[in-house]
Amino acid sequence: MSEEQIRNLETQFEERIARDEKIEPKDWMPEKYRKTHIRQISQHAHSEVVGMLPEGNWITRAPSLRRKVALLAKVQDEAGHGLYLYSACETLGISRDELYEQLHSGKAKYSSIFNYPTVTWADMGAIGWLVDGAAIINQVPLCNTSFGPYARAMVRVCKEESFHQRQGYEIMIKLMNGTQEQKDMAQDALNRWWWPSLMMLGPTDAESVHTEQSMKWKLKRKSNDDLRQQFIDQTVPQAELIGLVIPDPDLKWNEERGSYDFGEINWDEFWQVVKGHGPMNKERMKARVGAWEGGEWVRDAAMAYSEKQQERKEKQSASLKKEVS
Ligand SMILES: [Fe+2]
Numbered sequence: 001m002s003e004e005q006i007r008n009l010e011t012q013f014e015e016r017i018a019r020d021e022k023i024e025p026k027d028w029m030p031e032k033y034r035k036t037h038i039r040q041i042s043q044h045a046h047s048e049v050v051g052m053l054p055e056g057n058w059i060t061r062a063p064s065l066r067r068k069v070a071l072l073a074k075v076q077d078e079a080g081h082g083l084y085l086y087s088a089c090e091t092l093g094i095s096r097d098e099l100y101e102q103l104h105s106g107k108a109k110y111s112s113i114f115n116y117p118t119v120t121w122a123d124m125g126a127i128g129w130l131v132d133g134a135a136i137i138n139q140v141p142l143c144n145t146s147f148g149p150y151a152r153a154m155v156r157v158c159k160e161e162s163f164h165q166r167q168g169y170e171i172m173i174k175l176m177n178g179t180q181e182q183k184d185m186a187q188d189a190l191n192r193w194w195w196p197s198l199m200m201l202g203p204t205d206a207e208s209v210h211t212e213q214s215m216k217w218k219l220k221r222k223s224n225d226d227l228r229q230q231f232i233d234q235t236v237p238q239a240e241l242i243g244l245v246i247p248d249p250d251l252k253w254n255e256e257r258g259s260y261d262f263g264e265i266n267w268d269e270f271w272q273v274v275k276g277h278g279p280m281n282k283e284r285m286k287a288r289v290g291a292w293e294g295g296e297w298v299r300d301a302a303m304a305y306s307e308k309q310q311e312r313k314e315k316q317s318a319s320l321k322k323e324v325s
């Protein structure tokens with residue numbers, strides 16, 4: 001293809017996105033679009049799957065059958081989100097094995113929030129309420145992103161995320177209506193999860209390298225700082241309603257802006273966790289790699305079975321041909 005032809009294709013491509021048309025896997029797309037989408041969708045898929053670990057830790061210890069059923073359903077939803085997203089990513093021409101390899105070797109990232117430990121039952125409340133709450137804010141705009149398989153997967157994912165958020169908030173409500181010990185446990189969980197949840201919305205706009213291009217492709221509709229502000233403005237009244245105190249002495253309603261002002265985020269901590277030095281990075285990777293290695297015999301058996309089936313089919317069609325001739 002000549003350079004001019006490629007330029008024409010690129011222009012047509014950008015025009016389609018501007019018209020809000022969906023880009024489908026077999027459509028022509030610039031290489032950079034494909035690579036950026038593989039990176040973002042796979043990071044998202046890895047986050048869903050690694051994100052099962054902190055909560056999976058509490059399934060056997062949920063305080064009642066009702067709580068256990070809800071938590072189990074929530075964690076299973078996350079597995080489902082991972083599967084839709086890996087499938088969407090594969091349509092861009094990368095295999096599932098390659099994607100797993102990138103995660104297991106540390107080449108691919110996942111959301112740094114999942115590198116924090118879940119030490120009490122209240123953490124299940126805080127995670128659903130705050131982490132899934134922040135995820136919704138990040139993900140709702142993606143229902144309108146330009147890549148068709150990603151946008152369609154996000155519609156269902158977002159519906160389930162809103163159940164997760166309510167499930168978590170309900171745990172917090174219950175604890176805040178309980179004994180002093182339960183109230184303290186809820187407050188302690190908020191104290192530990194608040195700041196990492198704010199970090200989850202990504203580095204500040206000044207440090208975010210992909211924002212401009214992603215806005216063009218509708219992979220992003222709002223900047224990280226805008227999303228963070230939206231999350232804070234929405235969450236603070238929810239905390240106040242049930243008597244929780246946001247652990248930020250600088251948090252103050254700003255009449256003029258119609259938004260909350262808030263304190264400095266510890267970005268050094270964020271980058272440390274991203275680089276692999278969070279409290280649970282090693283354990284999370286150990287669990288994922290262990291699951292992959294432990295599942296090897298299942299994959300081998302499935303492959304052997306499908307090869308056998310294939311052989312049988314070939315034999316049958318060969319003998320059928322013989323009979324006919
Ligand atoms: Fe999810």
Ligand SMILES: [Fe+2]
Nearest residue numbers: 078132161164
């Ligand atoms: Fe979720």
